[in-house]
Amino acid sequence: MSRIAQAPNRRPAPAIGGSVPTGRGHRKVWRPRAEQLTAWAFLLPIVVYLVVFYAYPLYRNLELSLRDYTVRSFVQGDAPFIGFDNYAKVINDATFGPALWHTVVFTVVSLVFQFGIGLALALFFVRNFRLSATLRALFLVPWLLPLIVSSSTWAWMLNSDSGVVNAVLGMVGVDPVNWLTSPDWALWSVTVANIWIGVPFNLVVLYSGLQAISPAVYEAAALDGASGWQRFWSVTFPLLRPVSAITLLLGLVYTLKVFDIIWIMTRGGPSGASTTFATWSYRLGFGNLVPSFGPGAAVGNLLIVTALVFGLLYIRVQRRQALA
Amino acid sequence: MTAPRRWWKTLIGMALTGVMLFPVYWMINVSFTRDRDMRKSPPSWFPVDGTLEGYRAVLDQQLPYLGASLVVGLGTVALTLAVAAPAAYSLAKLRPRGGGALSFLLLIAQMIPGIIMAMGFYAMYLNLGVLNTLPGLIVADSTLAVPFAVLILTAFMSGIPQELLHAARVDGAGALRTFWSIIMPVSRNAIITVSLFAFLWAWSDFIFASTLDSGGDHQPITLGIYHYIGNNNQQWNAIMATAVVASIPATVLLVIAQRYVTAGVTAGAVKD
Numbered sequence: 001m002s003r004i005a006q007a008p009n010r011r012p013a014p015a016i017g018g019s020v021p022t023g024r025g026h027r028k029v030w031r032p033r034a035e036q037l038t039a040w041a042f043l044l045p046i047v048v049y050l051v052v053f054y055a056y057p058l059y060r061n062l063e064l065s066l067r068d069y070t071v072r073s074f075v076q077g078d079a080p081f082i083g084f085d086n087y088a089k090v091i092n093d094a095t096f097g098p099a100l101w102h103t104v105v106f107t108v109v110s111l112v113f114q115f116g117i118g119l120a121l122a123l124f125f126v127r128n129f130r131l132s133a134t135l136r137a138l139f140l141v142p143w144l145l146p147l148i149v150s151s152s153t154w155a156w157m158l159n160s161d162s163g164v165v166n167a168v169l170g171m172v173g174v175d176p177v178n179w180l181t182s183p184d185w186a187l188w189s190v191t192v193a194n195i196w197i198g199v200p201f202n203l204v205v206l207y208s209g210l211q212a213i214s215p216a217v218y219e220a221a222a223l224d225g226a227s228g229w230q231r232f233w234s235v236t237f238p239l240l241r242p243v244s245a246i247t248l249l250l251g252l253v254y255t256l257k258v259f260d261i262i263w264i265m266t267r268g269g270p271s272g273a274s275t276t277f278a279t280w281s282y283r284l285g286f287g288n289l290v291p292s293f294g295p296g297a298a299v300g301n302l303l304i305v306t307a308l309v310f311g312l313l314y315i316r317v318q319r320r321q322a323l324a
Numbered sequence: 325m326t327a328p329r330r331w332w333k334t335l336i337g338m339a340l341t342g343v344m345l346f347p348v349y350w351m352i353n354v355s356f357t358r359d360r361d362m363r364k365s366p367p368s369w370f371p372v373d374g375t376l377e378g379y380r381a382v383l384d385q386q387l388p389y390l391g392a393s394l395v396v397g398l399g400t401v402a403l404t405l406a407v408a409a410p411a412a413y414s415l416a417k418l419r420p421r422g423g424g425a426l427s428f429l430l431l432i433a434q435m436i437p438g439i440i441m442a443m444g445f446y447a448m449y450l451n452l453g454v455l456n457t458l459p460g461l462i463v464a465d466s467t468l469a470v471p472f473a474v475l476i477l478t479a480f481m482s483g484i485p486q487e488l489l490h491a492a493r494v495d496g497a498g499a500l501r502t503f504w505s506i507i508m509p510v511s512r513n514a515i516i517t518v519s520l521f522a523f524l525w526a527w528s529d530f531i532f533a534s535t536l537d538s539g540g541d542h543q544p545i546t547l548g549i550y551h552y553i554g555n556n557n558q559q560w561n562a563i564m565a566t567a568v569v570a571s572i573p574a575t576v577l578l579v580i581a582q583r584y585v586t587a588g589v590t591a592g593a594v595k596d
Contacts, residue, residue, distance in 0.1 A: 035418065036420060038418060039418035039419065039423075041499075042410040042418060042420075042499070042503070043411050043414045043415075043420055043423075043426065045406065046410075046411035046426070046470070046474065049407045049470065050430075050433070053463060053467055054433055054441075056448060057447075058440070058444055060443075060447040061441075061443050061444040063447075074447070074450070075450065077451070121340070124333075124337070124340070125337070129337065130331070130334045132333075132337060135337045135338065137578060138341050141578065144575075144585070145348070145574050146527065146546060146570055147528060147530060149351070149570050152563060152564075152567055153348075153564070155553070156350075156564070162363040162365070162367070164367055167366045170365070196344075196347065256437065257437030257438060257439070259438065260530045260531060281440075281443070282531075282535075285446075286534070286535055293443065296443060297443055300439055303437050303440065304437060307435050307437055311435035312432075315428070315431055315432075
């Protein structure tokens with residue numbers, strides 16, 4: 001940013017209407033229409049982009065869910081309109097209940113552990129020690145790896161016969177567990193992998209939140225004789241609440257749409273034991289020989305509504321904090 | 325706080341990092357393991373008697389995939405910047421009427437699950453005949469980065485002093501000239517951050533690749549790994565070697581641009 005300060009100021013800034021416009025709502029506009037035209041000319045690419053590559057695909061998705069598509073009518077585009085039949089079909093499907101339950105369990109368990117571990121690590125790292133910056137950077141690795149890389153690594157580590165996890169368990173006398181092929185364990189296995197991927201994000205955001213807390217507050221608490229634990233509960237935790245709320249809500253929105261990890265590790269199986277809305281939607285649309293785009297899109301739209309509810313909540317919380 | 329206590333913290337920190345990075349180590353270890361040792365119990369903890377067979381397989385079979393991923397990544401960066409940078413300039417400095425609503429839409433846009441976009445794109449691409457093409461994949465991948473890019477760049481450009489723009493105007497520069505010769509160079513850091521993330525997300529994308537490009541002549545590396553897992557699930561050294569190679573961009577990113585990465589995570593913080 002130092003470049004800005006050194007920017008050539010060949011001539012003194014002119015005094016337009018007596019003052020240099022700086023803040024919002026404090027500007028002198030001499031040709032508002034031309035200015036708005038320029039502003040929107042720069043926005044034109046993104047507006048076109050949003051319409052063509054966001055709005056239209058979403059519209060197609062909605063349309064898919066309201067029509068009775070087959071492979072033939074998908075190509076020809078003459079599928080009959082059937083209203084909410086696809087939604088009714090999906091909700092009455094035997095997969096609906098378990099998929100809903102798996103989505104809730106996967107999301108809640110992932111969030112609790114990602115946040116808990118992330119917060120513990122952030123507290124550990126917030127007092128600098130030798131190598132702390134380097135180690136903190138290394139913690140980012142799981143988050144930066146392509147999901148297919150982490151997922152396939154976990155899949156091999158959890159392999160029933162040759163995985164390192166069962167090998168270690170064998171050393172302490174535990175029988176091998178069918179992590180990915182047993183209906184009892186598959187959901188937990190993908191959740192563990194997802195927690196591993198999500199911890200770095202929580203660590204980084206909470207760490208920056210902790211750093212924003214003024215040391216003076218701690219000094220005051222220490223003067224009042226607060227113990228370490230009291231300091232955490234009465235000072236750190238309340239002051240960290242805004243950042244925590246943002247972290248959790250963002251985490252929620254992003255966990256709801258997790259697809260890659262589950263699909264690569266278990267394909268939602270065995271027999272649907274780790275199927276969530278995201279993988280179910282994919283399986284309906286792309287996972288079978290005969291695709292059922294309609295129901296697939298319907299599941300997807302249920303997911304989007306859920307994500308948007310929490311997304312709007314996130315924006316509300318963030319706005320309120322920005323104002324405060 | 326005394327010196328010995330600090331050393332303890334370093335030791336604990338290293339132990340925690342070791343636990344956290346064990347899967348990464350294991351990926352590297354397996355990538356060097358010989359086929360016949362693959363199902364040994366207990367497994368070899370270190371790649372003694374290692375082999376490069378896995379990496380030879382990568383060289384023989386995966387180079388086209390890596391090339392395609394590189395093209396897709398760079399294309400995504402270019403498209404993302406072309407769309408996002410002018411928009412950010414306008415939102416930050418030109419105060420368009422309705423700009424707030426647009427920012428709001430972008431916030432919403434980045435919360436849409438990828439599977440929904442994929443299905444919509446599939447229907448659209450099928451009609452347009454751009455299924456299984458790299459340009460199609462580039463466009464789809466750019467949707468992962470564009471909202472994030474606009475939000476980050478807008479936040480950064482808002483901090484550029486107004487005096488600078490005035491000086492330019494007095495010198496006779498129009499909006500376009502100001503954008504190109506002042507805003508863009510000054511925003512270099514934010515542009516690097518955005519480019520790094522756009523590249524990484526495009527490189528890592530699996531959902532768009534598997535839905536929109538699974539029958540293409542040029543497929544990205546994520547599909548290369550996916551086919552590997554599906555086809556020959558015996559050769560885990562080759563699979564893991566490919567995974568190691570596919571992780572190189574992320575590693576390079578972390579080594580050369582850590583501060584940009586951290587800035588990107590905390591500034592709005594998005595990942596699919």
